[in-house]
Amino acid sequence: MTERVTDRRYRRVVRRAFREVTFYRSQCAAAGRLLDEPVPTPTAAVPDPPYELCPFRRPWRPDRDLPLWTPDPRQLVGALRIAGLLPAAGTVVEVRRALVDLPRLTRRVRYAVLLGADAVAADRCGTNAATLDAVRAPVLLVGPVDWPDPVTVPRVDLARVADGSAPPGPLLLHDPTLGYLGARHPDCGGLHLDINVVHAAERDGRLAFSLLRRRRPTLLAMVPPGAGNLRLATCARHRTPVLEPVSPSDSPPG
Secondary structure: OOOHHHHHHHHHHHHHHHHEEEEHHHHHHHHHOOOOOOOOHHHOOOOOOOHHHHOOOOOOOOOOOOOOOOOOOHHHHHHHOOOOOOOOEEEEEEEEEEEEOEOOOOOEEEEEEOOOOOOOOHHHHHHHHHHHHHHHOEEEEOOOOOOOOOOOEEEEEEHHHHOOOOOOOOOEEEOOOEEEEEEOOOOOOOOOOOOOEEEEEEOOOEEEEEEEOOOOOOOOOEEOOOOOEEEEEOOOOOOOOOEEOOOOOHHOOO
């Protein structure tokens, strides 16, 4: 997908949100006019549960729908593909704070969850040991890990990219609210956004991120921690968007 296609898809998503999603319709009401762009919203200010971020024609029904924060597997698949780490077979095991009812990541790749240190579980270690015993090799482990055996790729939030503390080597870009946003490309070392699923633009001196394929909840112009110290650039080799930390010389004088 090209940036031009991503921009067109973003415009469609924005128009639909202003028509159908209470959260964004309220922004227009507060402004007294139909806005061209959603108002940037810090991810810490996202309503939870995010009922008003769902289209009113497709409200969340807890008796029959998955939890609203259930991850979209396409984001993890896209990030692993950018990183050159999407396996042809085996199992991708993700460290999370809760289990997810998702048996497969792709048609040939299974999916499983290891409970992280922040999980509330009676026997976290026992549950994790049983999970690893049951998975099909080869295993790729995603996230912060206290397990010694599987091959691991770290999950790094944008604040670490912004302050320059992201580790070298393979990594996946992640935000707790937005999910996986991209990865470090093995050919150029750039931190590439997955433009199939995310749109990013500078708004009011900080980057705002919008998910293009997620409708429940609809997340547009979201500002995660660290976004004020990041900028968009274009990869010279691939001609697609990458994230870079803002150097002190780039910052406006205080």
